Amino acid sequence: MIELVGLKKSFGEVEALRGVTLDVPCGTVGLLGPNGAGKSTLIRILLGLIKPTAGTAGVLGVSSTERPLDVRARVGYMPEDDCHIPGLSAVGYVAYAAELSGLPPDDAIRRSHEVLDYVGMNEERYRLVETYSTGMRQRIKLAQAVVHDPEVLLLDEPTNGMDPGGRDDMLELIRDIASTAKVSVLVSSHLLPDVEEVCGHIVVLGMGAVRLQGDLADLRTAEAGLFDLRLKGETTGFLAALAEAGGRARPAAHGLLRVTLPRDASARTLVELAHRTAVQIRCLRPARNTLEEVFVQAVGEKGDTWTADAATGAENAHS
Amino acid sequence: MPIHEKGYRHYEGKLRGRLSRSLTIARCGTSLALKKRGLIAMVLLGIAPAFVLAVLVYQASRTEEFIKLAGRFIYSSSEWQLLVGKTHTVAVIWQVIFSRFFIWQLIPVASVVTYVGPELISQDLRVRALQVYYARPITRLDYVLGKLMVVAVFVAMLTLVPAVLIYIVGVVLSKSIVVAGETWPTLVGILGGYLLITVVAGVLVLACSSLSRRSGSVAVAWAMLVIVTDAAHGLVGEALGLKWSHLLSLRANVAQLATRLFDVKPEYAPVHWSASLFVLAAVVVVALGLLFRRVQVLEGEH
Numbered sequence: 001m002i003e004l005v006g007l008k009k010s011f012g013e014v015e016a017l018r019g020v021t022l023d024v025p026c027g028t029v030g031l032l033g034p035n036g037a038g039k040s041t042l043i044r045i046l047l048g049l050i051k052p053t054a055g056t057a058g059v060l061g062v063s064s065t066e067r068p069l070d071v072r073a074r075v076g077y078m079p080e081d082d083c084h085i086p087g088l089s090a091v092g093y094v095a096y097a098a099e100l101s102g103l104p105p106d107d108a109i110r111r112s113h114e115v116l117d118y119v120g121m122n123e124e125r126y127r128l129v130e131t132y133s134t135g136m137r138q139r140i141k142l143a144q145a146v147v148h149d150p151e152v153l154l155l156d157e158p159t160n161g162m163d164p165g166g167r168d169d170m171l172e173l174i175r176d177i178a179s180t181a182k183v184s185v186l187v188s189s190h191l192l193p194d195v196e197e198v199c200g201h202i203v204v205l206g207m208g209a210v211r212l213q214g215d216l217a218d219l220r221t222a223e224a225g226l227f228d229l230r231l232k233g234e235t236t237g238f239l240a241a242l243a244e245a246g247g248r249a250r251p252a253a254h255g256l257l258r259v260t261l262p263r264d265a266s267a268r269t270l271v272e273l274a275h276r277t278a279v280q281i282r283c284l285r286p287a288r289n290t291l292e293e294v295f296v297q298a299v300g301e302k303g304d305t306w307t308a309d310a311a312t313g314a315e316n317a318h319s
Numbered sequence: 320m321p322i323h324e325k326g327y328r329h330y331e332g333k334l335r336g337r338l339s340r341s342l343t344i345a346r347c348g349t350s351l352a353l354k355k356r357g358l359i360a361m362v363l364l365g366i367a368p369a370f371v372l373a374v375l376v377y378q379a380s381r382t383e384e385f386i387k388l389a390g391r392f393i394y395s396s397s398e399w400q401l402l403v404g405k406t407h408t409v410a411v412i413w414q415v416i417f418s419r420f421f422i423w424q425l426i427p428v429a430s431v432v433t434y435v436g437p438e439l440i441s442q443d444l445r446v447r448a449l450q451v452y453y454a455r456p457i458t459r460l461d462y463v464l465g466k467l468m469v470v471a472v473f474v475a476m477l478t479l480v481p482a483v484l485i486y487i488v489g490v491v492l493s494k495s496i497v498v499a500g501e502t503w504p505t506l507v508g509i510l511g512g513y514l515l516i517t518v519v520a521g522v523l524v525l526a527c528s529s530l531s532r533r534s535g536s537v538a539v540a541w542a543m544l545v546i547v548t549d550a551a552h553g554l555v556g557e558a559l560g561l562k563w564s565h566l567l568s569l570r571a572n573v574a575q576l577a578t579r580l581f582d583v584k585p586e587y588a589p590v591h592w593s594a595s596l597f598v599l600a601a602v603v604v605v606a607l608g609l610l611f612r613r614v615q616v617l618e619g620e621h
Contacts, residue, residue: 049453069456073334077454083447087351099343100455102334117325144451149330181327 001026001152001184002046006055009041009208016041018208019055024186028178030195030216031188032295033205039188042205043154047072059152073101076150076183078141080157082134090116090125090132090140094147101148108147115143120169135166142173146183153177153185159194167194174198196291204298212298220288227267228256230283237277245269258287340457344465349472352435361434362476365427369481372420376413376489410501413489417482417505418581421512422574424478428516429545429570431473436524437537439466440614445532459614463525470521479513508581515576519569519599526606529613545569562589572599 002024009017017038033039044050045057048068057064059071085093091112098108116125119139124132129140138158145153158174159167175198178185189195195202202219204212212219229249231238242249246262247269261269267284274281352358443449452462486506490499527541528534552568555561565571565587572595578585579592587595 047454069458072454073456075454077450079447079450079454081447081450083450085347085351085448085451086442086446087354088347096343096347097451097455100340100452100457102336102339102456103330103332104335107330107332111330114328118327145454146327177327181329 001029001060002186003058003061004042004055005057007042007045007052007057008054009038009045009050010053015208017045017052020205020208020210021055022203022210022213024203024213025201026184027201028174028185028187028199030199030202031186031205032192032195032202033211034299036207037205037299038208039205040156043077043156043186043188046154047075047077073148074151076145076148076153078145078153078155078158080160080188082137083141084129084137086128086130088129089127090121090129090136090143093129094140094143097144098147103148111147111149112143115147116140118146119143119173134161135163138162138166138170142170146177151183153183155185155187155189157189157191158187159189159191171198192291192295202291202294204295206299212294216291219294220291225261225263225265226287227259227261227270228252228283228285228287229259229270229281230256231274231279232282233279235279238273238279241273241277242270245273252287253290256283337457337461340455340461341465341468344452344462345468345472348439348466348469352438352469352473355434358431358434361427361431362473365424365431365477366481368420368423368427369485372416372481373485373488375416376485377492408501409493409498410505413486413502413505414508414581415583417486417508418512418578418583420482421478421509421516421577421581422586425516425570425573427477428474428520429542431477432470432520432524433538433542433545435473436470436520437528437534437541439469440525440528441531441534441537444529445534459611463610463614466525466528467517467521470524471517474517474520475513478516479509482509482513504582508577511580512577515580515599516573518603519573522603522606522610523569526610526613529610562587563594565590566594566598569599569602571595 002022004020004022007017007020007022008015020038020042031039031042041050045052046059046064048064048071051065060074062070062074064071085096088096091109094116095105095108095112098111099105103111113125119142121136121139121143124136129137132140138160142155142158145155155174159170162170171194174185174187177183178198185198187195187199196216199216201215202213203210239249242259245265247259247265249257249259252258259270270284271281443452483506486502486509490502523544524537524541527537527544530540531537549568549570552564552566552571555567556564565575571587574586575590575592575595576599585592
């Protein structure tokens with residue numbers, strides 16, 4: 001889907017991208033990175049809005065630097081910022097976007113209604129865009145991005161400011177666009193749960209370089225000696241016995257305990273400890289890294305600020 | 320069973336060419352501008368001088384009566400003699416009165432452009448709508464051309480459309496095909512005058528509009544540009560008696576070139592019209608440079 005070779009971009013003395021070489025496959029891809037990692041610069045280069053200092057960038061085999069208009073004809077872009085044209089209804093706005101991509105006026109109106117149906121806009125589509133809630137604006141931003149039927153979709157923070165129901169709908173739409181319409185999607189988001197939910201592949205940028213890239217399933221490999229455990233009963237004795245055996249435990253998501261065992265121990269050790277301390281094991285499985293852990297490992301200390309942002313974002317998304 | 324499939328559908332129609340992008344921007348910009356309160360009334364008021372033009376064109380065939388009539392509205396008899404000499408053909412008279420109409424229209428044009436022009440780019444900056452444009456297969460030139468066409472539409476409503484209509488009616492009422500053959504320079508003057516006003520007003524107001532997100536500030540800047548340069552012309556001309564003071568005024572330079580386009584003796588005769596051409600060309604080139612530079616920077620920002 002996206003090919004980058006030795007891509008560099010400097011703004012004065014600041015290097016936004018430092019020789020990025022990347023081959024992103026088709027499918028649903030998450031683009032992650034702390035603030036200032038170079039995500040927005042990368043998207044702007046892919047759209048041909050700015051020229052790289054060195055290197056090449058291409059989308060679907062078309063050079064973004066040499067043929068930006070051809071790239072933009074095949075790409076749909078949903079910007080992070082709230083952008084609309086005052087005085088237009090959603091139908092008018094999306095049809096306008098379609099006409100700007102070259103659709104004839106009649107087709108633009110018909111197509112506008114189709115994609116507004118698709119993103120779940122009903123009669124409110126005839127209201128002026130400036131009267132919409134944040135969630136509705138996110139929907140019409142998605143509608144204008146897909147109205148010309150692109151082959152690749154670049155989504156910048158697609159669930160920004162949406163309520164939980166709206167967020168679920170948006171993620172479902174992204175999944176559907178990728179699976180049913182066979183449109184490749186690049187999701188740039190601060191919200192790790194969103195990326196985790198819809199993306200099969202991730203690219204982590206940090207300080208203008210690729211820190212990590214791969215299939216999410218491969219990156220979240222199970223680690224030896226690491227287990228998720230759920231216990232029933234008084235756990236104090238169990239935790240003391242675990243510590244005696246050289247292991248340690250910490251709370252994890254969904255009421256689980258993340259247990260780390262010494263090298264010579266195995267899952268059987270946990271069963272024996274539970275039996276000895278009279279607690280029931282209700283769940284025991286090898287632990288897999290979360291996307292957050294994958295990300296933190298990839299960007300190291302530089303990711304601290306970002307993880308805090310992400311945690312806040314995730315809280316907001318789920319609250 | 321659903322009667323309407325709401326799933327994702329691919330588009331299988333054909334796409335239009337590049338020129339359609341600018342036309343789309345122009346059409347949307349014009350229809351949004353027409354929603355502005357009072358604009359239609361302003362345009363209708365602005366074309367009122369066209370009725371005077373129509374009467375003058377009607378009277379032009381009766382030369383002596385016309386000169387008396389024209390003397391009340393536009394020139395004294397001596398000025399008239401100075402302008403057209405002793406040759407009172409319909410063609411010459413038309414050139415004089417149509418050029419005068421274009422000079423009259425500079426004020427309504429400046430007013431309407433002050434109302435319509437400032438929002439054309441500044442509003443896109445304010446609501447971050449540039450992203451809608453630059454994520455599409457359109458160039459900076461397509462964008463600027465589309466916005467310029469919006470100005471062109473309103474300038475046409477005030478100048479080109481009434482002038483051409485009156486010209487056509489004048490030819491038809493003359494009942495002689497010879498008149499059409501003799502008066503074609505007037506038609507050329509109309510088209511030339513229209514393009515001149517559109518380019519100067521359009522490029523300048525768009526350049527101003529690209530400088531700020533606040534349309535009100537842009538409107539003030541544009542109005543000041545017109546008023547201050549004209550005032551400078553008046554003050555310098557009065558105080559120092561300089562014959563070239565009109566070169567300081569946007570309006571006077573446009574008037575000077577408009578009279579030249581109609582092949583009438585220039586408004587500010589002692590100074591050659593090419594000086595005004597040079598001044599306006601320099602202003603337009605600088606404004607275009609600024610405009611494209613700003614649009615390029617803004618494109619990168621978004």
